[in-house]
Amino acid sequence: MLRAERARRTQQAERDRVAKDAERIRAKCQTLSGFVREAWHVLEPTAKYTHGWHIDAICAHLEAVTDGRINRLLINVPPGSSKSLLVSVMWQAWEWGPRGLSSLRYLTTSFNDGPVKRDTRKCRDLMLSDWYRSLWPEVELNRTGETSFSNTKTGTREGVPFGSLTSQRGDRLVIDDPHSTETAESAADRLATTRKFREGAQNRLNDQERSAIVVIMQRLHEEDVSGVIAKVGMEYVHLMLPMEFEPERVCTTEIGFTDPRKHEGDLLDPVRFGPEAVAKLKRDMGSYAYAGQYQQRPAPRAGGMFQRGDFEIVDAVPAGAVRCRAWDFAASTPKPGKQPDWTVGLRMAYVDGLFFVEDVRRDRWSPADVERNLKNIATQDGQMVRIRMPQDPGAAGKSDAHTKVKILAGYDVKVVPPTGEKALRAKPASAQTEAGNVRLLRGPWNDAFLDEVCSFPNSQFDDQVDAFADALNELALGSSYTLANL
Template sequence: MMRAIRAEKARRAAEAERERIAKDAERIRARCQTLAGFVREAWHVLEPRAQYTHGWHIDAICQHLEAVTDGRINRLLINVPPGSSKSLLVSVMWQAWEWGPRGLSSMRYLTTSFNDGPVKRDTRKCRDLMLSDWYRSLWPEVELNRTGETSFSNTKTGTREGVPFGSLTSQRGDRLVIDDPHSTETAESAADRLATTRKFREGAQNRLNDQEKSAIVVIMQRLHEEDVSGVIAEVGMEYVHLMLPMEFEPDRACETEIGFKDPRTEDGELLDPQRFPREAVEKLKRDMGSYAYAGQYQQRPAPRSGGMFQRGDFEVVDAVPAGAKRVRAWDFAASKEKPGKQPDWTVGLRMAYFKGTLYVEDVDRGRWSPNEVNTKLKNHASQDGPNVTIRTPQDPGAAGKADAETKVKILAGYAVKVVPPTGDKATRATPASAQAEAGNVKLVRGLWNKEFLDEVCSFPNGQFDDQVDAFADALNELALGSSFTFDNF
């Protein structure tokens, strides 16, 4: 009896919904001409128990997806915090919108995530949305003729295939949607991370039907400096990058090629204070820890403040006072690449000391061949002049000694000191950390400032530490090679 009553209630509710849609169909279709409007209208179908809460970040994501639909861009990277409805927008709503309101029912999608759990979940949601009375009443021309657990198709040759990222082979699409290629459980594993980034570089690009017209959309939270987002930036892939941290950081304010600019202005201003009020954000910070929060919520997989150095400790100035004592310290890249890591950098950092203050004057950083390194050594020595001490490290073993002797010959006529490294990197950087915290280290304004601060302030959790090594060696050389000590800095 109760089952029959529930069935009758469901039937009447469905009938009432159909009548409502029929009466208001034109208005609904008009609002659904934009993806953001479609999201508002369709939300109740997928989330009947959760009231829709709009935010400007949803508009931002939708605007960039519309730019893909319109053919204005074909490579898009989106970094947003968990809980931003990213999967619902990109892996569910966008595809239903293109097939229905935009009339692109022949479009073929290949969607993927770190495992088959999210793949099945989003395939089911997208399929159920298209099979709903609401959607079919408004866009009856979209008829599904195959409805599998991880794939479905329509009568206009449109398809949606879902596969785990590790199985991204054989299928192709007009849209490749990569939604969280890394798992939070394995992103810290160099082997797993490298396998994922290799799959992205070597496999994802080949999954498109048309290299010029087809599109790749990557949407993810940051989990490590060497994750897929990091590789896109490191390699210089031409992706439009929408980056929205939970808390606004003015020096990282996002602007994109389609004219978008993060509307926030105050440091620390929240992305979505309705869904994530300040109290909730502070609890996340406390419970997750600064490293995890910085990556997943700030889209910066190393704390901006924390570790051994903090950005607020470094003042940027325009020049060094006359009469300063100077040293240029070098840190040379390893001759062989480390498994699971991108190549290290060679760094030449010049530092000056004057009346208790240290000035980082210049940083030259690059991935150079041995011959190019030797040329850099000679050129910088010539430009710096004979009064600037040159400090170079000596790697252990006969090869390290021979390489050091070669560099001394190249730098004949200049004041050169070859110093074998002692202790671990963090120990060698401790004096530099103490001087920075005391306010005794300043940076001379230059294009290198941002990269230097990004690396130093992520140490020791960051991907690279070459600038830190050169920074620490230069400071230690000025202290040990002079009449002053750290006590009278």
């Protein structure tokens, strides 16, 4: 009885406080960021609210969705950034209450039903709290299930695991972590998730023009949902906030936001994640996991065998260079659960002890397209550029190599069967790069080349690495395997 009486008095005191200060609270809650500050104590009564500029950034982009300025939003932020609380809980309560949009219908999802149930309960409990009901009594819930609820003005919230994203529609589709850290490394699971996103998520909206999709997640793999959005060229506004600032990756978005940090290594939230905490995360997680989840780059900036900082980009190659174009041909049959490999032709120049990657041709060509491009590119390069090609094992590989050599009649061609592990073949290239002897000629292919090379040997693709290593080995060492072996 005493505990019940204390609880009753506490609730009454809160109601009296809110009633006395209602106008100020409502005024503060006109912005989503202000609503987060005011409502925090309802959801986290024992945890002190710590504000950060990244919360303002996330809220500003969600407000842009509410205002109709954008209808596709991708947010990449580290764990511990209150992302689920902001996007999957607070935003809906704010739109229904302070913004008066209680007829909006939400469809929320995550990699399994655990986070879905958790965030649905939190959102429902916030709207049922004395604090919320006294401020926005017009939001009246008439159904309060564990994974779905609704109000008297036709607004609904339906929560489902991402794999069950069918037969539901909404004005807001919120996708909060579609991948789990356990399954993102599985090619089959990852491909199933990205296929579901491309084929199933897009038609879950009530109105393709006015309804919105918000994806918020940490990066877990090059080919995760975020990677697919970028690769396909989907028109998403992309808010990307790494834990440690990298000036060359500064985030600027269409609504006028720019990451306010100025110096290399500036932390996203130094109050909650200071230098010691970040250093411990790096040590305990390892560089690869930290790079994806906290830096929003699913490979370490320093890479495995290659580091981005060791590749200088230049505008010209000195005169007197000798050149080689090394080819790496895609396998004719893709591996199960994996996207087809690329065919890559990389041209390298060597002069005065320096190696210059001049050009990279990369595409998924049919066998006929490979032969046509092989001849066309050789014509563009000229007869002074040596051509190095791999030979697949077996009679079929030998026959294919012989066909390509005939197509390139009149050119200096070498056919070399790949030997040893890929990482072993790449060691000379790694050593020369680390020594500062490798340059890249400025071109549109630079970013894709660096992304793959600097995540090797843990990237999904390594075709450019193979061509890079083969070209450097040819120019530095030559090859004892010549056309006479055919």
